[in-house]
Amino acid sequence: xxxxxINKAKQLLADGTVNRVIxxxxxxxxxDITPAVFETAEEIDADFVCDDFTAANVSKYLVKExxxxxxxxxxxxxxxxxxxxxxxxxxxxVRENVYVVGIPGGPKLDAEKIKAKxxxxxxxxxNENGTLKIDTLYGEETMPYYEAILGKCETxxxxxxxxxxELLGEEGEVISAEDSGRFxxxxxxxxxxxxxxxxxxxxxxxxxxxxxxxxxxxxxCTCENCVFDNPxxxxxxxxxxxxxxxxxxxxxxxxxxxxxxxxCGECSRVCPQNIxxxxxxxxxxxxxxxxxxxxxxxxxxxxxxxxxNYDKDDCEPSIVHERGVx
Amino acid sequence: xLRISIDRADELFAAIxxxxxLYLPADREDGQAEYKKWEEGVKLSGRLNTVRSAxxxxxxxxxxxxxxxxxxxxxEVIDVRRESEDFVIFGxxxxxARSFGILDKVYLVDPVDTxxxxxxxxxxxxxxxxxxxxxTCFCQTFGIDPTEPEGDVSCWSDGSxxxxxxxxxxxxxxxxxxxxxxxDGDTATLDETKAKTKEILAKLPLAKLxxxxxxxxxxxxxxxSAKWAELSESCLGCGTCTFVCPTCQCYDIRDFDxxxxxxxxxxxxxxxxxxxxxxxHGNPRLTQxxxxxxRFMHKLVYxxxxxxxxxxxxxxxxxxxxxxxxxxIVKVMKALEEK
Ligand code: SF4
Ligand code: SF4
Ligand code: SF4
Ligand code: SF4
Ligand code: SF4
Numbered sequence: 153x154x155x156x157x158i159n160k161a162k163q164l165l166a167d168g169t170v171n172r173v174i175x176x177x178x179x180x181x182x183x184d185i186t187p188a189v190f191e192t193a194e195e196i197d198a199d200f201v202c203d204d205f206t207a208a209n210v211s212k213y214l215v216k217e218x219x220x221x222x223x224x225x226x227x228x229x230x231x232x233x234x235x236x237x238x239x240x241x242x243x244x245x246v247r248e249n250v251y252v253v254g255i256p257g258g259p260k261l262d263a264e265k266i267k268a269k270x271x272x273x274x275x276x277x278x279n280e281n282g283t284l285k286i287d288t289l290y291g292e293e294t295m296p297y298y299e300a301i302l303g304k305c306e307t308x309x310x311x312x313x314x315x316x317x318e319l320l321g322e323e324g325e326v327i328s329a330e331d332s333g334r335f336x337x338x339x340x341x342x343x344x345x346x347x348x349x350x351x352x353x354x355x356x357x358x359x360x361x362x363x364x365x366x367x368x369x370x371x372x373c374t375c376e377n378c379v380f381d382n383p384x385x386x387x388x389x390x391x392x393x394x395x396x397x398x399x400x401x402x403x404x405x406x407x408x409x410x411x412x413x414x415x416c417g418e419c420s421r422v423c424p425q426n427i428x429x430x431x432x433x434x435x436x437x438x439x440x441x442x443x444x445x446x447x448x449x450x451x452x453x454x455x456x457x458x459x460x461n462y463d464k465d466d467c468e469p470s471i472v473h474e475r476g477v478x
Numbered sequence: 479x480l481r482i483s484i485d486r487a488d489e490l491f492a493a494i495x496x497x498x499x500l501y502l503p504a505d506r507e508d509g510q511a512e513y514k515k516w517e518e519g520v521k522l523s524g525r526l527n528t529v530r531s532a533x534x535x536x537x538x539x540x541x542x543x544x545x546x547x548x549x550x551x552x553x554e555v556i557d558v559r560r561e562s563e564d565f566v567i568f569g570x571x572x573x574x575a576r577s578f579g580i581l582d583k584v585y586l587v588d589p590v591d592t593x594x595x596x597x598x599x600x601x602x603x604x605x606x607x608x609x610x611x612x613x614t615c616f617c618q619t620f621g622i623d624p625t626e627p628e629g630d631v632s633c634w635s636d637g638s639x640x641x642x643x644x645x646x647x648x649x650x651x652x653x654x655x656x657x658x659x660x661x662d663g664d665t666a667t668l669d670e671t672k673a674k675t676k677e678i679l680a681k682l683p684l685a686k687l688x689x690x691x692x693x694x695x696x697x698x699x700x701x702x703s704a705k706w707a708e709l710s711e712s713c714l715g716c717g718t719c720t721f722v723c724p725t726c727q728c729y730d731i732r733d734f735d736x737x738x739x740x741x742x743x744x745x746x747x748x749x750x751x752x753x754x755x756x757x758x759h760g761n762p763r764l765t766q767x768x769x770x771x772x773r774f775m776h777k778l779v780y781x782x783x784x785x786x787x788x789x790x791x792x793x794x795x796x797x798x799x800x801x802x803x804x805x806x807i808v809k810v811m812k813a814l815e816e817k
Contacts, residue, residue, distance in 0.1 A: 180683065180812075181613055184804035187712040208803065213712060263799075268509025272526060272612045275683070289613065289678055359512075361530065361539065363721045363748075365802045368714040381753055390730055391540045391745035422802035424529055424718050426508040 153255060154202045156320050157227055160253060161200065162193045164225050170251050171222035174213060176206040182277050183263035187213060189224070202227065204277065207260035207302050209418050211235035211245075212371040218246040226250050229257040230324065231304070233313045234414035234450030235371035240315075241453040242412070244374050254316035256324070259305035264426070266300050269293075304417025304430070307334035314451055334415070338434045357398050359425040362391050366419035366429050372409035372449075406432040411440060411459040414450035443467040479668075480653065480660040481639040490640070491516050493656055494566050498602070501535065502568040503528045513567070522569055526612050527794065531724035532574040535567055536597045537581060539721075539746050543593070543731065546740040559593070562600040566652065569606040572627035573617040573794040577724035578603065579628075580792070583785050584727045602648050605629035609675050614795030616684035616808065622792060624679065625672045636668040684793075684808060691815045694783030701775060705813045710770035712803045717748035719773065719797040719806065725790050726773075728754070749773050774810045 161173045177188035178201040187208045190196045209232045217224050228236055233254060239245040266274065266286060273289030279297050286293045309332050311324025329335050341349055367373045367380075379385040380401060392398035406413075406429075415437060419429040440447055444458035444466060458466075482490055494500045500516040503523040511523035512530060545556040578598070585594035605627035608615075617624055626632070630649030634641040642660065644650040653660065679685065720726040730747040733740045747754055749772040755762060763769045781790030797806045 179804050180798075180808060184798065184806075186804050186809075188708075189711060265509075267612075267799075270524070272610055273678070273682075274613050289681055290610065359506075361717075361721045363716050363718040364751075365714065365716040365718045368716040369802050377752075381751070383753070390732070390747065390751075393540060393734065393743065422716075422718075424722060424800040426510065 153321060154200075157202055157253070157255060158196055158200055160318075160320065161190070161196050161225060161227075164251065165191075165193060165196075169223065170225040172217070172220075173200075173225040173227075174210050174217060175227050176201050176208065176210075181274065183261075183274070189213075189217065202255065204258075204261040204279070205263065207258065207262075207304075207421060209235055209369075209371065209416050211239060211416075212369070212374065214250055215239060215244045215374055218249040220249075223249050223251055225253060227253050227255050228313065228316070229255055230310050230313050231257060231308070231414070231416050233315045234310070234448070235416050236450070237315050237453050238412060238414050238450035239371060239374070241450075242374070247453075252316045252318075254313035254319040254321075254323075256321040257305070257308065257311055259301045259308070261300045262302040262421075265302075266295065269295055269299075271295065302417075303420055303428075307332045309334055309415055309448075315453075335434060335438050337428075337431055338438050341431065341435070353399065354395065356427045357402060358395065359427055360392070360398055360402070361425060362398075362401070363424060365422045365424065366427075367405060369418045369422045370405075370409065371414070371416060371418070372412040373405070402429065402432060406436060409433060410436040411447070411457045412449050413437065414448070443471065479641045479643060479663065479665050481641045481663040482660055483639055484635065484637070486659070487522060487640070488518075490656065490659055491520075491522075491568070492518075493659055494568070494652070497564075497655060499563055499565040500568060501565065516568075526608065526610060526615075527571050527574070527796070529722060529796070529800070531577065531722065531794065531796065532567055532570045532603075533577060533581060533724045535565070535601055536578065536594055537585070537727065537729075537746075540743055541593065541745075543742045543744055545742070548739060559596075562596045564600050564602070566602045566604060568604045568633075570603050570627070570629060571608055571794070572605060572622050572624040573615075573792040574724045575603060575605045575628045576617075576620070576622050576792045577794075580725045580781075580785075580788065580790060581727055583788070602631070602652050603629040604631040604633055604642075604649075604652070607632070607634040607672070607675075609635065609671055611675070611678055611682055612795060612799075613683050614798040615682060616687050616793035616795060618679060618682075618685060619687045619689060619793050620789055620791060625675050634668055634672070636671040638667065639663065641665060641668055687808060687811065689778075689789055692778040692782070692789065692811065693787060694779060697779055697783070700779060700814055701771070703814060706767050706771045709805065709810055709813055710767045713750070713766050713770050713805055714802055715750050715752065715766050715769065716802065717746070717750055718800050718802060720748035720750060721746060722796040722800050724794055724796070725777070725792060749776070774807060777807065778811065778814075 164170045173190045176185045177199045179185055183205040185205050187210050211232050240247045271286055271293045276287035278285045282297045284295050284297045284300050310326045312326050379387055380389050382388050389397055413433040417430055440458050447458050495516050501513045502516055503511040504514040504520050505511055505523045511525040511528045513528055514520055542558045545558055547554040585591040607627050608624035630646045632643045642653055644653045728747045729744045731744045733742050750769050777790035791807055
């Protein structure tokens with residue numbers, strides 16, 4: 153696939169369809185890939201990469217890139233196309249300035265999961281029939297391939313691209329919630345007692361170092377100046393003073409992206425403390441599905457979002473009491 | 479050399495904890511390590527290093543500095559400092575141990591930061607030599623030998639014993655207090671372990687990275703380098719690299735209005751943030767390029783310029799593994815050096 157992408161990129165640069173390409177750039181190791189914009193065929197030949205570790209969603213960069221001179225080629229995985237569409241819908245991306253080439257998705261791998269096994273000194277990673285062979289400074293190590301799969305790919309919601317100008321490879325299908333299991337953990341949390349749930353979240357959120365990586369990577373978080381960064385907002389907060397503030401940052405953020413979060417999984421992927429932030433967002437997605445009918449943010453660019461719309465069938469505020477707190 | 483069998487680690491930790499609060503790296507359920515207060519049942523992590531560095535003990539993410547109470551035109555200033563307790567941090571790696579020296583150069587010079595100073599005085603650092611360096615480690619670039627860590631007490635492991643050597647009075651005092659547990663023993667197997675580690679160190683992918691092309695004489699050349707645009711292009715402007723870094727030292731001071739008075743606190747800040755060093759006229763670094771450049775220029779040029787050539791990085795590799803876009807000081811160094 154990487155080769156087909158490189159050829160496609162060079163062709164579109166050469167024929168003038170685009171003047172830049174956004175993709176991924178090779179790093180020092182096998183896994184440290186950086187999203188990057190390429191302007192020439194030479195740059196692409198030297199550093200362009202698409203492999204097991206190119207998990208980063210480049211859609212958010214297109215907010216800025218699509219406002220520059222000329223058209224940019226973006227390679228988008230199925231999940232990335234939902235973020236892209238949502239940003240087009242919110243008038244953040246200028247659609248006509250992006251040439252979207254859909255590429256197959258993952259599963260991508262998570263270097264942190266390999267390291268969590270105690271495997272260190274990683275020099276190379278190869279998948280051989282379901283076994284990951286890892287070349288390290290301390291000799292070869294192995295682990296089951298599926299145990300190294302990135303969290304967001306384990307519960308992939310769609311192998312179908314919701315937007316593209318051109319497609320490389322086969323188109324896939326939307327994956328049902330039953331098949332993806334993406335709400336299983338949310339259900340587990342719902343079935344806990346309030347105290348158990350509180351304890352679960354306190355344990356997770358108390359690890360937060362408030363680095364803002366989750367917010368800054370999030371394609372649904374594109375405010376020019378976040379309330380938490382703005383001293384004039386009255387709630388600016390660079391570090392959580394106590395557990396209340398620690399919880400609030402995440403809960404407020406989850407509310408703010410509700411109905412717009414496409415479940416791209418970037419927040420949990422980038423968290424240095426492995427906090428399962430996606431579970432907060434998935435709870436909102438699940439509730440929106442239940443209260444307002446099935447809805448997938450980013451699926452299209454025209455429909456009204458359930459939380460921005462009024463319908464006679466909408467749930468009543470009293471639902472809160474009916475459902476109870478326990 | 480003084481040593482104790484690793485099987486007796488719990489006795490050792492209990493003996494330390496009986497005198498002072500003991501913190502050590504412990505495993506978390508997600509496979510990463512973090513410093514925890516030792517109590518019965520807490521096991522020393524086998525991981526190479528913690529996600530958060532050991533700087534937290536001396537320079538915590540948030541701390542209250544003072545409180546103000548207003549009554550009419552009278553303002554009462556309340557000192558909120560509590561008496562610090564003595565504590566021991568066990569298992570600090572050589573890179574983090576060196577970072578304390580770097581922080582000292584910021585906080586212990588005139589005007590001395592007494593909050594920091596108090597904690598430094600009360601803390602005893604017991605280091606732990608590395609035996610399994612990771613691909614992201616490049617402490618050697620900064621002249622750090624991970625097989626000979628600094629600290630008040632240096633500690634080594636050969637898999638069967640922990641070996642100890644005191645480097646300061648504070649460290650000697652700690653070892654003296656543990657004398658009934660420690661015995662003198664020979665270091666043959668430890669020497670083998672060290673030799674093996676040295677072989678690995680020579681093979682690390684970043685073993686050849688050098689600071690030769692960095693320092694104060696590079697100020698103008700690097701500051702105006704055209705490379706920053708590309709390097710900073712996809713930076714998210716988050717604080718991950720800064721907050722996991724053992725040597726990042728910047729903070730913000732804010733006032734929190736409680737409704738009854740003011741709580742003045744300080745918290746870590748990041749030069750990657752849009753409101754970093756914001757002043758009445760606004761922010762001196764308007765774009766992410768300038769903020770990004772600040773972080774690396776500080777470590778590779780400004781800090782050595784002000785501190786006899788000492789760099790502001792210890793090569794711990796945390797920013798290499800934690801940056802969400804995998805952009806980091808090594809990539810910056812390599813790009814700047816390239817003509
Ligand atoms: S990325 Fe993780 S540690 Fe950073 S602010 Fe978000 S939840 Fe907290
Ligand atoms: S909240 Fe998380 S999953 Fe949802 S769009 Fe943002 S980064 Fe993606
Ligand atoms: S270099 Fe990486 S960790 Fe640092 S601010 Fe930029 S994106 Fe965040
Ligand atoms: S800049 Fe990176 S490698 Fe250097 S001390 Fe900080 S976190 Fe460690
Ligand atoms: S950077 Fe050096 S001292 Fe730090 S953990 Fe790695 S090998 Fe050990």
